[in-house]
Amino acid sequence: MNIRTQLTLRYIGIVLLVLFAMYLYLSAMLKDSMSTRITRELETQAALTAEFLIEKLPTQNNFTYHAIDSLVDRLGKTSDARLTFIGADGTVWGDTERDSTALRAMDSHLTRPEVQDALQFGSGIRDRYSDTTQTEFRYYAMPIYRDASPQASSDEKKTLIGICRVAMPMEIVNTAISNLRQILLFASVAGLILTIVFSVFSTKIITKPIEKLTQMTQSVAAGNIDSRVPVDSKNELGQLSQNFNLMTDRVQEQIDKISEEHRRLETILTDMGEGVLLVNGAFEITYANSMAISMLSLPDVYVGKALIEINRIPELQTLLQAAEQTETVAFAEIRLGNLTEPEAEVTVVPVSTGEEYVIVIHDVTKERQLERIRADFVANVSHELRTPLTTIQGYAETLLNEDTPRSKTSEQFIVKILNHSSRLSRLISELLELSRLESGDVELKRTRCHLNTFHEPILEVFEPLLEESALVLKWEIPENLPEVSVDQQLFMQVLVNLIDNAIKYTPDSGIITVSAEINTSETFEGINIASKEIIMCVQDTGIGIPMESQQRVFERFYRVDQGRAREMGGTGLGLAITKHIVLRHNGRIWLESSLGKGSVFHVAIPL
Numbered sequence: 294m295n296i297r298t299q300l301t302l303r304y305i306g307i308v309l310l311v312l313f314a315m316y317l318y319l320s321a322m323l324k325d326s327m328s329t330r331i332t333r334e335l336e337t338q339a340a341l342t343a344e345f346l347i348e349k350l351p352t353q354n355n356f357t358y359h360a361i362d363s364l365v366d367r368l369g370k371t372s373d374a375r376l377t378f379i380g381a382d383g384t385v386w387g388d389t390e391r392d393s394t395a396l397r398a399m400d401s402h403l404t405r406p407e408v409q410d411a412l413q414f415g416s417g418i419r420d421r422y423s424d425t426t427q428t429e430f431r432y433y434a435m436p437i438y439r440d441a442s443p444q445a446s447s448d449e450k451k452t453l454i455g456i457c458r459v460a461m462p463m464e465i466v467n468t469a470i471s472n473l474r475q476i477l478l479f480a481s482v483a484g485l486i487l488t489i490v491f492s493v494f495s496t497k498i499i500t501k502p503i504e505k506l507t508q509m510t511q512s513v514a515a516g517n518i519d520s521r522v523p524v525d526s527k528n529e530l531g532q533l534s535q536n537f538n539l540m541t542d543r544v545q546e547q548i549d550k551i552s553e554e555h556r557r558l559e560t561i562l563t564d565m566g567e568g569v570l571l572v573n574g575a576f577e578i579t580y581a582n583s584m585a586i587s588m589l590s591l592p593d594v595y596v597g598k599a600l601i602e603i604n605r606i607p608e609l610q611t612l613l614q615a616a617e618q619t620e621t622v623a624f625a626e627i628r629l630g631n632l633t634e635p636e637a638e639v640t641v642v643p644v645s646t647g648e649e650y651v652i653v654i655h656d657v658t659k660e661r662q663l664e665r666i667r668a669d670f671v672a673n674v675s676h677e678l679r680t681p682l683t684t685i686q687g688y689a690e691t692l693l694n695e696d697t698p699r700s701k702t703s704e705q706f707i708v709k710i711l712n713h714s715s716r717l718s719r720l721i722s723e724l725l726e727l728s729r730l731e732s733g734d735v736e737l738k739r740t741r742c743h744l745n746t747f748h749e750p751i752l753e754v755f756e757p758l759l760e761e762s763a764l765v766l767k768w769e770i771p772e773n774l775p776e777v778s779v780d781q782q783l784f785m786q787v788l789v790n791l792i793d794n795a796i797k798y799t800p801d802s803g804i805i806t807v808s809a810e811i812n813t814s815e816t817f818e819g820i821n822i823a824s825k826e827i828i829m830c831v832q833d834t835g836i837g838i839p840m841e842s843q844q845r846v847f848e849r850f851y852r853v854d855q856g857r858a859r860e861m862g863g864t865g866l867g868l869a870i871t872k873h874i875v876l877r878h879n880g881r882i883w884l885e886s887s888l889g890k891g892s893v894f895h896v897a898i899p900l
């Protein structure tokens with residue numbers, strides 16, 4: 294049922310209710326007032342009739358039907374009421390509705406209730422159905438007395454002549470009420486018609502803007518966001534329309550903004566060098582940018598397909614599972630295809646855990662190729678330099694060992710040549726070592742050993758140096774530490790490099806401490822550690838490394854102080870080699886240092 298019908302029905306209901314209430318009230322009022330009027334009229338009429346009859350009736354009570362009836366009839370002509378005169382014994386002597394013959398047949402009226410009341414209380418009033426006239430009447434009766442002689446006692450003074458009764462049909466009350474009903478019925482019909490006509494027009498005025506608003510909201514809901522409602526009034530509906538238009542404007546603005554953002558994002562995603570994929574909780578693709586499509590060779594229809602079904606790369610699936618389990622970013626280097634296919638750095642970011650993941654694929658094939666070319670170049674150059682350098686070193690040594698007399702300057706030159714060529718030789722060796730480690734050509738010869746195995750050889754290497762600089766080496770590795778599985782030669786190099794640096798960069802009478810402990814925590818700096826590990830520390834009381842250089846010391850040829858490092862005879866490759874050896878053992882290396890106080894190098898080797 295629409296709002297218009299509802300309003301019309303409500304109006305009709307109200308009008309009918311008002312008319313019905315009016316009818317009930319008016320009919321009650323009318324009945325009451327007419328009844329009172331009839332009673333008054335009956336009382337007046339009765340009083341007049343009584344007066345008249347006292348005067349006219351024969352004094353000796355020698356009544357005859359004819360004389361009394363004609364007297365009553367004469368009196369009755371002056372009003373609409375029915376007049377009856379009843380004798381003191383109940384005989385009806387006169388009645389306006391009966392002739393004298395009929396009167397004789399009438400029964401005694403002394404038993405009539407109004408007559409009884411009149412005799413008992415001085416007057417009697419009753420509404421009764423009259424057998425004589427077959428209609429409802431209101432009867433009013435009062436006794437008529439005649440005064441006795443002046444000498445009589447007060448009780449004897451009054452003599453009952455008879456009872457005067459006046460009656461009026463109650464029909465007029467009913468007729469008046471039925472007339473009123475008819476008037477009200479007519480008013481109801483007229484009111485109803487008027488209400489319908491009025492409500493049709495008035496509800497139209499009210500509902501028209503609502504209908505428009507409804508149409509408009511439907512249109513907006515259907516996606517026509519441009520739809521607006523005309524605002525033709527300033528009332529609440531007008532305000533509602535205005536507010537709705539404002540609201541739609543805002544929605545439109547937001548949609549425009551989001552569309553713009555979407556377009557921008559789409560352009561970025563399409564043109565970016567990285568492949569971007571979105572997968573849902575079941576690892577089914579929901580989005581892929583063009584780069585991802587080409588990188589993973591996705592088919593035309595890929596949306597909704599499981600990633601593993603389209604591109605069988607188990608590592609990718611494992612990475613997704615890792616991100617799902619840890620609820621954090623997962624990263625891995627993955628070979629995307631078979632053999633010569635691109636290498637990639639893949640990052641899986643959970644957007645909402647268990648529901649959506651973003652996969653970013655960064656193709657590092659070119660970088661790796663360049664890296665390989667660079668490493669090959671360095672290896673080749675080093676190799677090529679080694680032969681002439683060995684020759685130079687050989688000749689210089691021969692010259693120095695010759696017994697031929699020469700100037701002091703020549704000798705100094707030869708020594709310098711020897712020193713520099715041996716430094717160059719060391720550099721070349723280290724470069725080649727680094728290249729071998731980087732290329733992955735070095736095969737680890739892992740053996741199980743306790744870290745204390747390295748104590749003796751380390752002392753052998755560094756004892757003279759330590760003594761020279763008056764440094765103390767404290768070896769504090771507990772005996773009960775588990776053994777580690779390492780390539781002993783390479784691990785020795787790690788220790789040599791770290792202790793050598795500690796000696797180089799610690800002033801005289803400093804302390805160098807080598808310690809180790811087992812690490813049982815499951816995470817390190819937020820990263821999951823698969824298994825337990827041993828953390829070995831080389832601590833010194835040296836010059837320390839400034840904050841900004843701490844991350845960079847593991848880069849090749851990086852030195853905090855170029856001049857000082859060179860003076861110390863360093864190549865700038867020691868820590869780069871150390872880092873690579875540790876990485877080859879799946880370990881981690883990091884440092885803590887404060888300027889002027891010393892440094893601690895930590896090496897973690899998984900057990």
Ligand code: ADP
Pocket residue numbers: 790794795798799833835836837838846851852853854858859862863864865866867868869892
């Ligand atoms: P180098 O052969 O020059 O020592 P490294 O790769 O071993 O090369 O070290 C890189 C740089 O890191 C050094 O030049 C030095 O500045 C700094 N460094 C390394 N170890 C320490 C240390 N224990 N104390 C202070 N500085 C250090």
